[in-house]
Amino acid sequence: MPRNEKITKYPLLEVVALSAAVYRARGDTFVRSLDWDNTSNVDLMRDHLSGETKVDILPEDYNSAQDIITYLKGLVFDAIVQPLNDFSSATLNLVSADEVSSRQLGLVASFPSVTKSKRNRDKLVMRQRELALTSEFVGDLKTRGKFDLTLEFIQDMASFDSFLHIAIDQDNNVVTWFSNKMRELSPGDKVSVEGFVNKHQVGPYRAKETMLNRVKLISIE
Numbered sequence: 001m002p003r004n005e006k007i008t009k010y011p012l013l014e015v016v017a018l019s020a021a022v023y024r025a026r027g028d029t030f031v032r033s034l035d036w037d038n039t040s041n042v043d044l045m046r047d048h049l050s051g052e053t054k055v056d057i058l059p060e061d062y063n064s065a066q067d068i069i070t071y072l073k074g075l076v077f078d079a080i081v082q083p084l085n086d087f088s089s090a091t092l093n094l095v096s097a098d099e100v101s102s103r104q105l106g107l108v109a110s111f112p113s114v115t116k117s118k119r120n121r122d123k124l125v126m127r128q129r130e131l132a133l134t135s136e137f138v139g140d141l142k143t144r145g146k147f148d149l150t151l152e153f154i155q156d157m158a159s160f161d162s163f164l165h166i167a168i169d170q171d172n173n174v175v176t177w178f179s180n181k182m183r184e185l186s187p188g189d190k191v192s193v194e195g196f197v198n199k200h201q202v203g204p205y206r207a208k209e210t211m212l213n214r215v216k217l218i219s220i221e
Helices: 012-025 041-050 059-073 075-081 086-095 102-109 111-131
Strands: 009-011 099-101 144-157 162-168 174-179 190-202 208-220
Touching: 009 012, 012 041, 012 059, 012 099, 012 102, 012 111, 041 102, 059 075, 059 086, 059 111, 075 086, 086 102, 099 102, 102 111, 111 144, 144 174, 144 208
Parallel strands: 174 208
Antiparallel strands: 009 099, 144 162, 144 190, 162 174, 190 208
């Protein structure tokens, strides 16, 4: 933004509702400003606020906005456990205010995606703590094996251009692998895979995990 450009203030709920509407209209997709091949979510928000184009903001978007604001205000409890990073601190400051400046629109544009990711992370943490009570290592290290599994979570690891697949067998033993090719899979799918048992490791929440690599998908139910 040029230094001499006027900074405009907008009501927090209205701007978060606009962000939720853009996210919904794009099929729950967040496009960053650095993606030169697609118009970013924040650019669509700016176009709406300038009157250049209009985004349909539905009652459900206001409901989503209020839910997002309430959830993100809960970051204050995270700060009790450990210091917040710059992004979380800026987010908490923003949702604790009544207004949003035009310079903060980029942050607000990410709120629906961030909230969804954080909630998925919360579920993953709770589930991993449950599985820590039952999970044991499976398969022989440094050998290939066949595993019949149910997918629990698929976590986007954007920095690795890959997805972390977290699954369990019939005895609630955790099996994980990375792949950027199995785009057809979803949590809840029952799959048979072949893979090389690369590691037996204890995860951050004390669940014993069997890490596979060179995984081949055999079947999906």
